[in-house]
Amino acid sequence: MSEYLKRRYGAKVHRLVIDAGFTCPNREKGSGCIFCDPTGSGFNALHGLSVREQVLRQKEWAMRKYGATKFIAYFQSFTNTYAPINILREKYSEALVDDSIVQLAVSTRPDCVSEEVLNLLSEFKSKVDVSLELGLQTINSRTLRILNRGHGVAEFVDAVLRTKKHGFEIVVHVIVDLPWDELEDVVDTAKVLSYLNVDGVKIHSLYIVEDSPLGKMFKEGSFQPISFEAFIERTVAFLENLSPNIVIHRLVSDPPRTGTLFARWNLTKNEVVSAIESELKRRNTFQGAKFKPATGGPIKF
Template sequence: MDLYNRLSTYLKNRYGERVQRLPINAGFTCPNKTGEKGKGGCIYCDSTGSGFAAFSSQTSIENQVKNMISRYQSKANKFIVYFQSNTNTYAPAKVLKIRYEKALIDDRIVALDVSTRPDCISNETIEVLKEFKDNLDVFVELGVESTNPNTLKFMNRGHTLAEVIDATNRLKKANVEIILHYIIDFPTDTIEDVVEMAKISSVLRVNGVKLHSLYIVENTKLGEMYKLGEFVPLTLKDFVDRSIIFLEYLDPNVVIHRLVADPPKEGTLHGNWGLSKIQILNIIEAEMKKRNSYQGKLFDYLK
């Protein structure tokens, strides 16, 4: 038995071969930056809106996709266009449709993956997403980050857990794949909060989850707090323990889209404790084997 439900295995079983995700910057912004929800964004968010792996929005969407396919086509023959930077449903429905369509320039693209906030899922947006399901799969990634209301407030997220639940339930009716995104080592969260993240994900019966450790970067409020000694990150051991306990309480059917990610290459004050993504992943998996741990080991709370 595998330790957890890996995305690579899931995609290969679904599409018959390896599939590569292509990060796209479509020039969206965020209601937490424009003043609609708040100003300055989340306290940890940098100017790229978590899209540091993508091209600048000055490059057309079509050219971003072409360049990304050229980069990865020696490794994969099927692709997912991944609208990553900022809030990729934060625009009128007609604008969303145009920008999504611009990315679908190659027959080898099998899915549209849209990263967004749970408070930016209007019924009109859902109708747009449903239109694309006629020709390809649609994934929606909702940034949750924490299920603790006090942590959400401290992060300056500008949304509540209720909005996560509401968006998830409405998206489920549209039959799109739903992935919830968490930062599991925010120091204001406890290990009990991490267990609750896993339980809520399971109860909502989402399709997938994404985890990663907290990054602290320059030119953010959190970065200034860190430099002043007002904010102390958790240890690598804390992150490993939290990753494992999250997996143990998570429904084994939920796909793990990511356990660890690489921080930005520039401007990072704290990220991954100086280790690479694969090094941390190896540590987590080795510790799981040592503990005889696996995804769903403690999944006994749903009737």
Template sequence: MERYRNYSDYLKGKYGEKVYKIPISLPVTCPNRDGLLSDKACIFCGSIGADYETKAVGLSITQQLNRSMAHVGPKYKAKKFIAYFLNFTNTYAPLDRFRAWMEEAMNHPDVVGIDISTRPDCIHEAYLDILKELSEKYGKDVTIELGLQSSNVHTLSILNRCHTVPEFIDAALRIGRYGFGLCIHIIADLPWDDRLDVIESAKLISVLPVTEVKLHSLYIVKGTKLAQMYEKGEVSLLPMDEYLERVALFLAYMRPDIVPQRIVGRASGNNTLSVNGGSPWWEVKDRIEKLLEERNITQGCLCNYLDGRAVRKFVKNS
């Protein structure tokens, strides 16, 4: 029995065959790095963003796609791919450059869709209009990934996110009006959050037009503000058992149709001081699934708080 929706199966059902995501690196930065909002970045964000291969620097989008497809296509038996714009804030660019990048990716014959990682305060109709136009022109799907991390405004301030929950809600609603996929990033074991915060995050994304979610633990990237805090003893990571409990809670309260792209993250050991408590990602995943089985938890089993819960008894066939 599957306890939560499987992303690989979801893609296969949607496209009729195996689909693999190909990370793409663009020459972009972030308003939280270049001085517009802050020059310090989020405390967990490293100098190369999401730890994507620096070998991609200088290569065109087509070259990056072709290189990765030649490697992962035979390995994973995939012939169709999603171009995943991964690093930093991929809608933080002049409109003409943004259009050219998105069109180059969508024009690739083996790309079925694009996936764009960005921030809530970098969502504007001008960019969404471009994506809608190109999506219809090339018949390719669009998913936008927003980093929320926490629904607790005090935690967001500690993380130096430089946005709060209202900006996230505004961005999610705007994306939803265009009919794009919407994936939300959540760090489930932030030490400044408690389990109620995790439940609140699950509820928040469940009332918005969210289609996918990514969960991962807080890991320490070398050279970051968080790494400095960690080495000085100013912050301690929660035990992995607590991460397992929080993921189980999150899944239980999350809307059952949302697709978890992942329930545990992975990062290069060469670039981190700590990740997943030192356990391999697949081991953490297995432990989560064992916990779900032991507790008889399925995705959405506690998602009973929507649609006027208190007055359903007065409504026929409720």
């Protein structure tokens, strides 16, 4: 991802994580997704500050630490299209502090992508690139119900098709080691994303936090995480069946620093990535090795 962004923008690019104070419709209905942590996956954000202040502080830090000169304003915490349009416009605009912000990235749910939201995002296309990140996790509808996602596969496909018509990039989040999935579900997920012609994928490993329904289930012993070996097997299979045109943004999760009951089999991120790369080399395989384009090619827009 780092090299891809450097080629695309001609400089070192860093992602600035933003908590805009939004919530999630799934949480308003009850407990929300069973794996979600109390920050809505935004535990690295600078909570309690304005959007502008978060961007400026993180930007200064990234310039010192990484030498970054261009930045992505990434609205991460909870559902970042779930608010009145005037509020969304205000928050998105506040993140564009200067010309060093080259992309507006908005993370949301497939069932919160209205035409009104897409039209709003179109207003920003003349200023920056726009990408939409959609949480899918799996193509298995039964597993989606266990996860209490509050949407199905149909809503995801609908969101992708309508978003593509507006010319935005689409990045999809998937969890390849869900205990209720089988290897074939992971392969099918890769195939569907390929046929939908999405632009990027974030592969997550399942982590379990204390203050979540999944954490309670874990402590009660109602499920067990899959083995590290099975995770490697699924990740390799996912990559082999994924179109080589899709950019891999992530191979493994970054869990919260505190309150985590299980994450990455007690391995570091580098150790997990190294194991994936080693297995790819051992098998002499690669992303797209088993990908077979649909007869008519990817869906056109």
